[in-house]
Amino acid sequence: MSDSFYAVILAGGRGERFWPLSTAKRPKQLLSLVGGRPLLVQAVDRLEGLVPPERIFVITNADLVDVTREAAPALPASHIIGEPFGRDTAAAVALGCALVKERDPNASFCVLTADHIIKDVDAYQQTLRDGLALASREDVLITIGIPPTEPSTGYGYIEAGDLYSEDMDTHFLKTDRFVEKPDAETARRYMAAGGFYWNSGMFIWSVRALEQALEAHRPALAEMMRDVSPAVGTDRFSAALKTAYDKLDKISIDYAVMEKAANIVMAIGSFPWDDVGSWQALENHFDVDEHGNVMIGDARGLDAARNVVVSEGRLTAIIGVTDVVVVQAAGATLVCARERAQDVKKMVEQLRKAGGYDEVL
Amino acid sequence: MSDSFYAVILAGGRGERFWPLSTAKRPKQLLSLVGGRPLLVQAVDRLEGLVPPERIFVITNADLVDVTREAAPALPASHIIGEPFGRDTAAAVALGCALVKERDPNASFCVLTADHIIKDVDAYQQTLRDGLALASREDVLITIGIPPTEPSTGYGYIEAGDLYSEDMDTHFLKTDRFVEKPDAETARRYMAAGGFYWNSGMFIWSVRALEQALEAHRPALAEMMRDVSPAVGTDRFSAALKTAYDKLDKISIDYAVMEKAANIVMAIGSFPWDDVGSWQALENHFDVDEHGNVMIGDARGLDAARNVVVSEGRLTAIIGVTDVVVVQAAGATLVCARERAQDVKKMVEQLRKAGGYDEVL
Numbered sequence: 001m002s003d004s005f006y007a008v009i010l011a012g013g014r015g016e017r018f019w020p021l022s023t024a025k026r027p028k029q030l031l032s033l034v035g036g037r038p039l040l041v042q043a044v045d046r047l048e049g050l051v052p053p054e055r056i057f058v059i060t061n062a063d064l065v066d067v068t069r070e071a072a073p074a075l076p077a078s079h080i081i082g083e084p085f086g087r088d089t090a091a092a093v094a095l096g097c098a099l100v101k102e103r104d105p106n107a108s109f110c111v112l113t114a115d116h117i118i119k120d121v122d123a124y125q126q127t128l129r130d131g132l133a134l135a136s137r138e139d140v141l142i143t144i145g146i147p148p149t150e151p152s153t154g155y156g157y158i159e160a161g162d163l164y165s166e167d168m169d170t171h172f173l174k175t176d177r178f179v180e181k182p183d184a185e186t187a188r189r190y191m192a193a194g195g196f197y198w199n200s201g202m203f204i205w206s207v208r209a210l211e212q213a214l215e216a217h218r219p220a221l222a223e224m225m226r227d228v229s230p231a232v233g234t235d236r237f238s239a240a241l242k243t244a245y246d247k248l249d250k251i252s253i254d255y256a257v258m259e260k261a262a263n264i265v266m267a268i269g270s271f272p273w274d275d276v277g278s279w280q281a282l283e284n285h286f287d288v289d290e291h292g293n294v295m296i297g298d299a300r301g302l303d304a305a306r307n308v309v310v311s312e313g314r315l316t317a318i319i320g321v322t323d324v325v326v327v328q329a330a331g332a333t334l335v336c337a338r339e340r341a342q343d344v345k346k347m348v349e350q351l352r353k354a355g356g357y358d359e360v361l
Numbered sequence: 362m363s364d365s366f367y368a369v370i371l372a373g374g375r376g377e378r379f380w381p382l383s384t385a386k387r388p389k390q391l392l393s394l395v396g397g398r399p400l401l402v403q404a405v406d407r408l409e410g411l412v413p414p415e416r417i418f419v420i421t422n423a424d425l426v427d428v429t430r431e432a433a434p435a436l437p438a439s440h441i442i443g444e445p446f447g448r449d450t451a452a453a454v455a456l457g458c459a460l461v462k463e464r465d466p467n468a469s470f471c472v473l474t475a476d477h478i479i480k481d482v483d484a485y486q487q488t489l490r491d492g493l494a495l496a497s498r499e500d501v502l503i504t505i506g507i508p509p510t511e512p513s514t515g516y517g518y519i520e521a522g523d524l525y526s527e528d529m530d531t532h533f534l535k536t537d538r539f540v541e542k543p544d545a546e547t548a549r550r551y552m553a554a555g556g557f558y559w560n561s562g563m564f565i566w567s568v569r570a571l572e573q574a575l576e577a578h579r580p581a582l583a584e585m586m587r588d589v590s591p592a593v594g595t596d597r598f599s600a601a602l603k604t605a606y607d608k609l610d611k612i613s614i615d616y617a618v619m620e621k622a623a624n625i626v627m628a629i630g631s632f633p634w635d636d637v638g639s640w641q642a643l644e645n646h647f648d649v650d651e652h653g654n655v656m657i658g659d660a661r662g663l664d665a666a667r668n669v670v671v672s673e674g675r676l677t678a679i680i681g682v683t684d685v686v687v688v689q690a691a692g693a694t695l696v697c698a699r700e701r702a703q704d705v706k707k708m709v710e711q712l713r714k715a716g717g718y719d720e721v722l
Contacts, residue, residue, distance in 0.1 A: 020678070300715070302708050303701070311694070315721055317381070317708050320698035324682060328694045333672070335696055337681035340664070347663050347678050354661070360676055 004107045005132045007051040008096030010201075011040050011060040011068060011114035012086060016348045017278050017341075020332035021310060023361055027064065029114035030071050033276065034285040038071045040114040050125045051110075057099045058114070059083060059092040078233075084242040090256035091248050093203070094214055094221040095228065095241070101207045102232040108135040111203040111253075117285060119272040130170035131204035131267045141213055141261055142204040143175070144269040145197025151187035154277050156180055156199040156254070164265050175264045178254055197266065200273055203253065209263070218256040220248060278341035279325045283308055293318075297328075308338070331360030365468045366493045368412040369457030371562075372401050372421040372429060372475035373447060377709040378639050378702075381693035382671060384722055388425065390475035391432050394637060395646040399432045401475040411486045412471075418460045419475070420444060420453040439594070445603040451617035452609050454564070455575055455582040456589065456602070462568045463593040469496040472564040472614075477636045478646060484632040491531035492565035492628045502574055502622055503565040504536070505630040506558025512548035515638050515703075517541055517560040517615070525626050536625045539615055558627065561634055564614070570624070579617040581609060639702035640686040644669055654679075658689075667699070692721030 015027030022028045029040040037045075044056060053075050060068050062082030069077045081099065083092060093111050100109045110128050118124050131142045145158045160173040178199060182190060190196035205213075214222040224244040231240035258264055274284060286294045293301055297311035304318040310327045318326060323338040336344060351357040376388030383389045390401040398406075405417060414436050421429050423443030430438045442460065444453060454472050461470045471489050479485050492503045506519045521534040539560060543551060551557035566574075575583040585605040592601035619625055635645060647655045654662055658672035665679040670687045677689045684699040697705060712718040 020676075300708070300712065302704065302711060315381075315693035315712075315718065316696070317693060317712070318696045319704055319708055320701035321685060321696055324685070324696065326694070326696050328689075332676035332678060333687070333689045333694050335677070335679045335682055335685065335687050340681035343663065343680055347661070347680055350663060351661065351676075351678070357676065 002132070002136070004104055004136065005051050006055045006057070006100045006103070006107050006109035007047055007112055008093065008100065008109055009040070009043050009056065009058045009112045009114050010089060010092050010096075011043075011058050011064075012083065012092060013061075013115065016345045019344050019348050020329040020334050020360060021312060021327055023331065025064075025067065027115075028276075030064075030067060033282065034117050039117070039276075040068065041072055041074075043112055043114050043116075044072055044074060046118060046121050046124060047112075047128075050128060054079075055103070057081060057096055059096055060114075061086065084238070084245050086250070087245055087248045088250040089201075089253045090218060090221055090251045091224065091245065093210070093253045094225055097207055097210050097214075098225040098229050099232060101211070101225070102229060105207055108132045108204065108206040113201050113275070115276070116200075117272075117274045117276055121271075123271040124269070127170050127267055127269050127271065128204065130168040130172075133168065134165065134172065134265070135204050135206045135209065139206065139209040139212065140263050140265045141209060141257065142172070142265050142267050143258060144200045144202040144204070145173075145266045146200050146269045146273045148191055148196065148198050151184065151191045152198065153181055153184055153187050155275070157182065157190055157196045158199050158266055160195055160197055160266050170270075171268045173266045173268065175266045178259050197268065198273070199254070200269060201275075202269070203258075204267070210257075213257045213261050213263075217260040218251070221256065224248060279308055279310070279327060279336070279344065280338055280341040282310070299326075306338070363493070363497070365465055365497065366412050367416045367418070367461045367464070367468050367470035368408055368473055369454065369461065369470055370401065370404050370417065370419045370473045370475050371450060371453050371457075372404075372419050372425075373444065373453060374476065377706045380705055380709050381690040381695050381721060382673060382688055384692065386425075386428065388476075389637075391425075391428060394643065395478050400478070400637075401429065402433050402435075404473055404475050404477075405433055405435060407479060407482050407485060408473075408489075411489060415440075416464070418442060418457055420457055421475075422447065445599070445606050447611070448606055448609045449611040450562075450614045451579060451582055451612045452585065452606065454571070454614045455586050458568055458571050458575075459586040459590050460593060462572070462586070463590060466568055469493045469565065469567040474562050474636070477561075477634060479635075480633040482632075485630070488531045488628055488630050488632065489565065491529040491533075494529065495526065495533065495626070496565050496567045496570065500567065500570040500573065501624050501626045502570060502618065503533070503626050503628050504619060505561045505563040505565070506534075506627040507561050507630045507634045509552055509557065509559050512545065512552045513559065514542055514545055514548050516636070518543065518551055518557045519560050519627055521556050521558055521627050531631075532629045534627045534629065536627045539620050558629070559634070560615070561630060562636070563630070564619075565628070571618075574618045574622050574624075578621040579612070582617065585609060640669055640671070640688060640697065640705065641699055641702040643671070660687075669699070 011029045015022030018028050030038045058080045065082035157179045159176040161176045162174050164172040164174050227244040231237045283294045292306040294308045298315045299309040299311045302319045305322045308325045316328045325336045327334040372390045376383030379389050391399045419441045426443040518540045520537040522537045525533040525535050588605040592598045644655045652666040655669045659676045660670040660672045663680045666683045668685045672689045686697045688695040
């Protein structure tokens with residue numbers, strides 16, 4: 001492992017899609033939905049042998065810093081940084097870049113997600129390793145694209161172009177464009193046409209290349225980096241961060257940089273990857289019983305088929321229902337038609353408006 | 362009110378149909394499913410002005426005596442009697458008869474249920490009052506039949522015959538036969554034909570008439586009465602009851618007496634009556650929202666229709682589901698297709714066999 005390889009893990013988010021198990025105080029990345037440990041801890045552990053804990057930074061919400069430090073004790077507490085308010089991914093990435101730069105201005109780093117499920121750690125590390133090596137050599141902005149296994153409408157896509165480099169295990173392609181989440185028809189067309197990859201939200205670049213890109217395409221973020229850098233590691237940091245963030249607009253790193261810069265390269269990520277976007281997605285990661293049910297925790301069924309049941313702490317019994325998601329958590333119980341799992345966020349919004357549910361949201 | 366009118370309320374039962382809200386330790390009759398107070402307390406209160414608490418006896422399971430006394434403090438504690446084991450309704454009725462006889466051998470009494478919903482208390486009391494008056498005058502065994510309001514397959518029926526007496530507000534008919542719960546086709550035929558009434562499980566008779574009937578049709582029960590009577594009110598009572606019950610077979614009062622005796626008369630009970638046989642039945646007693654949902658407790662819906670949700674203590678949220686019963690109780694959560702509400706008992710049975718669920722059953 002190279003001393004100049006760093007990782008920034010984005011671990012913000014309010015966890016609304018996995019309500020009521022996830023709450024503002026216990027968002028998705030801190031849940032052990034799959035794999036027995038919090039997703040964030042798995043994201044850290046997946047870097048073992050490539051990037052050691054002392055070169056990993058986690059960017060989360062200010063009010064999640066304490067629980068995140070508790071959940072990931074292997075990381076230095078000072079490497080878990082809370083944003084004073086959410087300014088979308090571009091700000092978080094720029095903040096991570098400032099932190100890495102303070103340690104090593106010549107570093108390269110990957111930007112990783114805290115709440116996805118990734119299997120085949122060897123293949124994953126190979127992609128990161130090759131990407132970091134390329135980013136150390138050339139001023140490219142690397143995004144990781146995942147070969148689609150189904151015509152998903154839940155992901156954005158990257159349309160890739162010609163081969164950029166194949167001198168490593170990982171293949172790198174030039175990119176033609178980033179496209180928003182497509183409708184079902186378009187997604188099928190992408191699959192059939194080939195050359196389209198899922199936008200994983202993971203990136204690799206050098207501090208220098210990213211800073212140049214921010215300066216060129218989103219100077220406010222480069223300015224934020226300059227504003228907070230002198231305060232890193234001092235007790236002025238929180239205040240400096242707040243002042244700097246206050247000036248920022250919300251924008252994603254895709255909009256701010258990736259769709260504008262010319263030096264974009266896509267690494268093909270040939271490892272199983274799932275952003276686990278809703279309760280329904282859990283079924284891809286658990287054994288189903290003979291009736292097609294996924295039953296997690298203390299759950300029992302009678303003549304019930306194709307349900308996803310997650311029962312925390314107490315028994316959940318289902319009788320004669322099909323295609324339903326049932327989640328029993330400490331604060332509330334959710335019963336949701338399977339095809340409506342994306343609408344859990346709407347319910348959370350409804351409850352927030354109704355008021356009186358702060359404790360369970 | 363006559364000094365010689367008594368009431369025996371049958372309050373046994375394991376409450377399996379309303380699991381998980383009802384449990385062995387908190388069966389249906391002790392739940393405030395409808396009306397804001399435990400159903401048993403409502404059964405006692407419905408007798409106000411007709412039978413005072415000191416002439417009411419409650420027969421329940423031995424292990425429910427304490428909670429029942431707690432739930433119904435208006436009754437003398439000594440009037441809440443626990444059966445050592447369940448021997449079906451005939452034994453409970455005979456035991457009640459023995460208790461009443463010890464107080465007044467010339468009494469008449471009604472046998473009432475603890476877990477039904479009855480509205481129009483005036484009409485109800487009129488039926489009981491007229492029945493008690495008739496039972497005091499003539500050696501008849503009176504059963505209360507309810508004019509059916511729908512072709513229910515959940516009740517047994519009484520086929521009534523000629524008029525027996527109409528000199529009181531309540532009409533009494535001769536009975537032709539008792540019929541078991543019919544299938545849907547038969548139930549529709551009963552409705553169309555007329556002359557069929559729901560078997561309410563409520564009876565009225567004198568101590569003398571019932572004792573004669575037991576002697577004639579089920580002498581073991583008359584013997585039980587003789588065995589326990591001398592022990593009533595003494596500290597030998599529990600032991601005597603256990604010894605006497607040990608000899609009995611399980612049999613319902615319908616099988617033991619009503620289907621055999623010749624002196625059966627049916628009172629037409631012209632009051633709204635519902636045995637609330639399952640979760641689904643609750644919807645008849647609550648307002649439905651504009652989507653046809655019954656939402657009891659802290660329950661919220663989004664695009665959900667025709668559901669019954671009972672949420673105790675915590676929030677239950679439903680999204681996009683239809684025709685589902687959801688019950689969240691302290692020990693467990695149930696999600697059941699509406700048309701399968703009768704099968705809650707099967708789930709309870711399955712859990713009992715599986716073991717480890719004693720605390721929540």
